[in-house]
Amino acid sequence: MCISGSAQTKDLASAGSPDSVDFWFGVEDWDFQASFTQLGADCPREHTVQATRTGDQTFRLEPAGLAGRYRVDLFGRGQHGSVSTSFLWTTPTDGPIDQPTADIALISGDSGELWAYQLEVGVQDLAFQPRETDVEVTVTAANGRSMILDAEQEGHGKCYAEGSLFFRGEEDPAQQAAQLGPPPFTYHVQLSLDGKRYLGTAVWPRDEKPDEAPNTVLTFDPPLPAYIAE
Structure with missing residues (x-):
């Protein structure tokens, strides 16, 4: 059973239905990305794309997901901080669809001092719930x-974005893991989805996400099932 996934739209400006959205930001050396959340659907999928730089201070945003x-939700980051804004867009064409990703958070620190958070495993953009x-x-x-x-x-039994899962472990075993050596x-992660098993692997700190410690990227074999637009 999915909870309502309708995104807040009150007071948001609408871009209409252009092929792309061009915008200007008055500071150089910034990067932007956008998350697309479909309206009118329960547990909507989310898709994220990078904005393309078209000049020192100008950018172009293309559609993501199905039309x-x-x-x-547009996010920008630069040397001195970050900015965000949101708007509505009825995209006339299909765009890229996010592929499944997964990460694990457990051990952090360095060789001199290690500690552990609660075990967390997150999975996004599966083909199904x-x-x-x-x-x-x-x-x-x-x-x-x-x-x-x-x-x-x-x-369990609810979803906040279709194809997403989140697991959390207990704190004491996680702290013991940090003392293993x-x-x-x-990390070897045995993930079962409706009876089919997938093996995810990662090495910490080698595969840790930059600026998102201790989240560490998992690679699965066989690959996690990906959503295919029909």
């Missing part, structure tokens, strides 16, 4: 010592 009516899920994580330190951690799906730590 339709979207709330667009699984009815039955399970996850098991094996953590192995550089010295070969390892342990297994479990995590429970949060918000020195880095690097290898």
Whole structure:
């Protein structure tokens, strides 16, 4: 059962239905990306694209996802901070569709001092919303010592963006994992989606996301099922 995924649209300006949206920002050396949330659907998918730089201070935004009516959240980041704005756009053509991604957050710090958060595993942009899920994580330190951690799906039976899952473990086992030995730590994630198993792997800190520590990118074999537009 999905909760309503309707995005807030009150007081948002509408761009209409142009092929693309061009905009200007009066400071150089900034980058922009936009998240598209489809309106009028429960548990809508979200798609994210980078804005294309067309000049020192000008940019162009192309559609993302299937053609339709979207709330667009535009984010900019530069050396001295960040900005954001939102607007409505009825896109006339299809654009890129996000592929599945997954990450794990557990151990942080450096070789001198390690600590652990609660185990968290996030999955986004699956082809479907699984009815039955399970996850098991094996953590192995550089010295070969390892342990297994479990995590429970949060918000089971609800979805906030179609194809997304979030799992959280207990705090005490996570702290024990940080004491297994020195880095690097290898994560093996056994993920079950409606009975089919997928193996995700990552090495911390090698695969840690820049500026998003301790989130670490998982690579799955077989690949996670991707949404295909019909």
